Amino acid sequence: MTLSERMYLPAIAQGLGITLKHFFKKKATINYPEETRQRSDVWRGLHVLKRDENGAERCTACGLCAVACPAEAITMTAGERKKGEEHLYREEKYAVTYEINMLRCIFCGLCEEACPKAAIFLQDDKLAPARYERDEFIYGKDRLVEPLKTTETK
């Protein structure tokens, strides 16, 4: 240590100078509920089950996402499409139930990657919210499927 370092004070004064400089600096804080930080386009947020351009569900219940999920958070049951449901489901098979346990989900994005139909998608603009009850985290089709784009909302 040099003499000035031995004296404690110069280094302390330097430190105080740095902190004082920051005292007057612009603050880095983002006021979260009012402002949100910009997320990347590829951010892996809350899942959505996509519809195709005609509004039919893309999912064909092949089960690849469930297999790819390391957390085993996805369950589904497949069903055969009946006649007259072509506008609802794109393929001949569809998922009757489709559940993701958001508590187990680790948002790794492997399901999105595994999906051969580009049906499941992790949105960048939505996050899974905090809730009070454990049951509320089983996201069924009602909460996962993209809302239908009706003509009114266009």
Next chain:
Amino acid sequence: MATDNKTADTDQLQEFRDNRDLKLQDKKNENLTTLNLGPTHPATHGIFQNILQMDGEVIMDAVPTIGYIHRAFEKIAERRPFYQITPLTDRMNYCSSPINNMGYHMTVEKLLGITIPKRAQYIRVIMMELARISDHLICNSILGVDSGAFTGFLYVMQEREHIYDIYEEVCGARLTTNMGRIGGMERDLSPKALHLIGEFLKRFPKVWAEFEKMLTRNRIFIDRTVGVGAISAERALSYGFTGPNLRATGIDYDVRVMNPYSSYDDFEFEIPVGSKGDTYDRYLVRNEEVWQSLKIIEQAYKNLPEGSYHADAPHYYLPPKQEVYTSMEALIYHFKIVMGEIDAPKGEVYHSVEGGNGELGFYLVSDGGRTPYRLHFRRPCFIYYQAYTEMIVGGQLADAILTLSSLNVIAGELDA
């Protein structure tokens, strides 16, 4: 390395240890108090417990207990297809998950015999060095927090946010990155990511220099760290130290140089070494490594070669989505890969990378099946944490805490 301070008095330490043994043997000695440090003590950032025998403020003995967040990585790995193990490695050393990801991928690539293109290798290097920076940054700033200087921590945490922004742009997550795939990266660096890296290279040196200015030559900090938790080079080797903690004792072992991987031999950088292996040396070595990492990133960023970001290995690397919809062959590969029906060749490989804390090794045994037969992680934290007792005995409680934070023990890596 500047270590112009008083030398650690080994004779004195030895004398202390002899005295201690006498005191500890004397069970009737009522002056010793037992102090239970952890598992929820603020300084045990992860979770580990130490039962200390104290003589006043001086630690006479410590019995470490670990396993409080044992998660059975190695067992899980035996039940998962290769590509699903990447999310596990994220959670091992979560301060620098990309290094773990890449290390694992390289191990599997070694097993499968895939060579990946230069561009992907360079991207990996950038990401790994960013991860190293974020790892060292947390370690050194936490050292400040534990010694009472909280503010520097928040200054550098802001920079870590910027590193996370880059991660986010590359892979879509902040901490548990799940970055890269077997055979390359999952996507190329976007223009925005490149821009962010460029910005980071410009801004970070200033912040880091400021952080160093606040602590490095402050006498209070020097007094607190010099000679604290020192370990000799021989003992460190015997304890299997690697990484910054070994280099602080003066041994320049670095996997990036000894066994270069992912084109590390293309880059110019130095291995900083300390001399006494104490907390201050570890701090300085990490600080210097951050500068070296910056140097590496700069070189990789400037010389980023053109080319593909993944290997041409259709058996192992998922085909692009567009092809899956159109080409039957791609669809079949896609299904096979996702279902984990790709049989890996028989064999065993060991691959190690220089993780944030040292040699992070993956020992992979494959019996030709779809999952690893055995995947053993050489977790540097687990290996060097056992020296903790030896390092803190004879010091004070405050020393023990600084030693712990300067060792950068990551609970996820410790307990696996």
Next chain:
Amino acid sequence: MAEAPEGYSGAGFFATSFEKVIGLARANSLWPLPFATSCCGIEFMATMGATYDISRFGSERPSFSPRQADILLVMGTIAKKMGPVVKQVYEQMAEPKWVVAVGACATSGGIFDTYSVLQGIDRVVPVDVYVPGCPPRPEQILDGLMRVQDLAKNESLRRRHSPEYQALLASYNIK
């Protein structure tokens, strides 16, 4: 004593009862006990950091002593070895206390469906708010905190003495 916070904006505020005032006080002064075991703890550091700044909610004073803490933020994997410790910490906390399980591991075990990991801390302590994510973004952690604030604001002062609450604790074998 806690005076009615004069000047607190909002019409009709002064009509609110004493309970509301205390609720507000509690909500704005939730001192967390960061029980950080793994990755989520690192994200909590980011939450404490300048960019997200948990102090805006009056919660930047981490009380590592359970006696002084108001919310137990369990962040990270809780192994079976750790379960009793969580419970003990919860027991040591003074009422009123809330528990937030942050992240996949604490809420449900996440990917670690293994012999050594507790499948959610609600097996050992009652959890008030679950925050999903692995790890959750700091925004989500703040979200969880705000949920606790909502709970605290609307909680009756007598809730902690109510038979329901006692029964809840008894079901977890606490005290």
Next chain:
Amino acid sequence: MTESLFFFFASLTLLCAIMVVISKNPVYSVIFLILTFFSISAHYILLNAQFLAAVNIIVYAGAIMVLFLFVLMFINTGKNVESTLKKNVLAKIAGTVAGGLLFIVVVAALKDVALGHPDPATYDSQVGMVENLGKVLFTKYMLPFQLVAVLFLVSMVGAVMIGKRETGEQNF
């Protein structure tokens, strides 16, 4: 007013002093001892000796008793010693004898004491103030004062020596 205060503080002093002796927990004893010092300081104030009062508190209550408490906390014994003492008949006899002797000495000393009555004409109420105290110390009692200072110095050096020897180094 002064008189009643005096009686109040006198009885408080005695009470606290008795509590020091009969408290089972040594920490309580220390706290009562501190209270005793306080009430003695109150006596000083009644005598208009503010300096002495303050010094009494600073030195005894503020420093010496802190060290007492410090040591007690470190040793943290209390019960064991007490119980063994109580059972020992010899200790009881010794205590009785010693107490009786002390009592005799006190009686003997106080037997012929005549209470002084200050002459109001010459009595200086400011005698206890700092200035007067300082002047007296540095003029009339110069030699004793200096002797005490030297004694103090010697004991300090001694304390340092003892403190150093404990670490095992042979410095002298």
Next chain:
Amino acid sequence: MELTNENVLGKLIAQFGEENIFDAYDPDGIMTFTTNRENIIALIQYLYDDKDLQVQFLTTMAGIHFPDHKGRELCMMYQLHSLRHNYRLRIKVFVPIADPVLPTLTNIYATANWMEREAYDFYGFIFTGHPNLIRILNIEEMEYHPMLKQYPLEDQTREDKIDTYFGR
């Protein structure tokens, strides 16, 4: 002497004999061979002391369970590293699961302490001479050694799991 796999192997066989150094092969650039538990400590000590080799760094130890290899179900892998020559080698020792006893390495490498405890915890290896052979990661009350292949991974207390669609 330049350290090549042939050189080193030759040297070791010359020292310990063919019957004790066998099954040598090179799966990934790291020479791997098998020895038996009687010779493992002497072998590692020899590697440590030899002037030419100076293999003085224990990289890692890992147990492996092969339930199908009758009589040699458990394998202990020692990976060593000569930092001076940057030469790695891997030594395996097979023991039957009924008698999983190995000598301890803690007298040569301090780091072997916890590695051996981990191996005991995971596989049930018994290391004779180990100073403190107790479980390290799992709770002391655990009754089995979880990494053995016959034990399940899953936590049996999980309730929300539905096995349809999970091929595992």
Next chain:
Amino acid sequence: MDSVLLIYKGIYILAIFGISLLIATYSTYFERKIAAFIQDRVGPNRAGPMGLLQPLADAGKLFFKEEFIPAKANKGLFILGPGIAMLVAAMSSAVIPFGDTLIIGETSFDLIAIDVNIGILYIFGVVSLGVYGLMIGGWASNNKFSLLGAIRAASQNISYELAMGLSLIAVLMLSGSLSLKVIAEQQTGFNWNIWYQPLGFLIFLICAFAETNRTPFDLPESEAELIGGYHTEYSSMKLGMYLFAEYINIFVVSAVMSTLYFGAYNFPFMENLRNAFDDPVLGNNVVTIIGVAVMFAKIFAFIFFFMWVRWTLPRFRYDQLMKLGWNILIPLAILNILLTGGGILLYEHFTK
């Protein structure tokens, strides 16, 4: 006349008590805000406008938190601890002159609660008792971390009291009085003691940090090592009292430092201002009122400094703290006394 003064004293004491409580309460707010600003954050801003109600929220919460006495704790002492800490802290502001004299009508009101001629010794005595609160509380908690904190507090306070007292003696040599009021009056205008006693001030400042247990001397409660130190086991308002006591102590120490070294309520050109008024009473009152404001400004500056340092420096280790106190500060303080004595002698030699 007498009764007027008595009533005035009563009101004044209450006011000072109230002000110190208020300042202590809002010190917590300022601490959080200043910490936030230093760290590029914004700090509490959701409880009331700019978070101004944050301290009230904290107080309200602490009041209604469960009172918890650990089973193994010594109950009586456990409660006594924070009580002593609070009482002692509140007592010490009695002898500080917050202003000069206000003249209303015929009566002049001293802006000081009790003007005793040993004011400084009083403060010293009272402050030295503060450590009992910490020690008793820490010991009674029956927790090893608390005990360690208590022991650290005791040894630290005793050690630094010595250096503090020695550094004070130099000031007393200059002023020749133990009364804070007299010391304040001597530093008229810009004639502050700091110009004569820079070294003494530095020592006093460092000791003040140590006596109030602030970083870099916050070992008794150092979070990273001892969790909460002596108050680990305390919850609810008993904890609140410890925190209060700490902030009141900061306030008092700041006031003492302003009085001893920075001219208390004196400010430059006050005599000119006083003479500018035709009415001497009005002039006196105006100067006094400005003086009070100046005094508080000085106090706040010191409080800010305390917090500023708190968020900048790492803390010492126990043995280093002792070494600093005994090996450096005490010799320095003695040197300072010698220098001051020599200076006074020289001055007298040349002026007489």
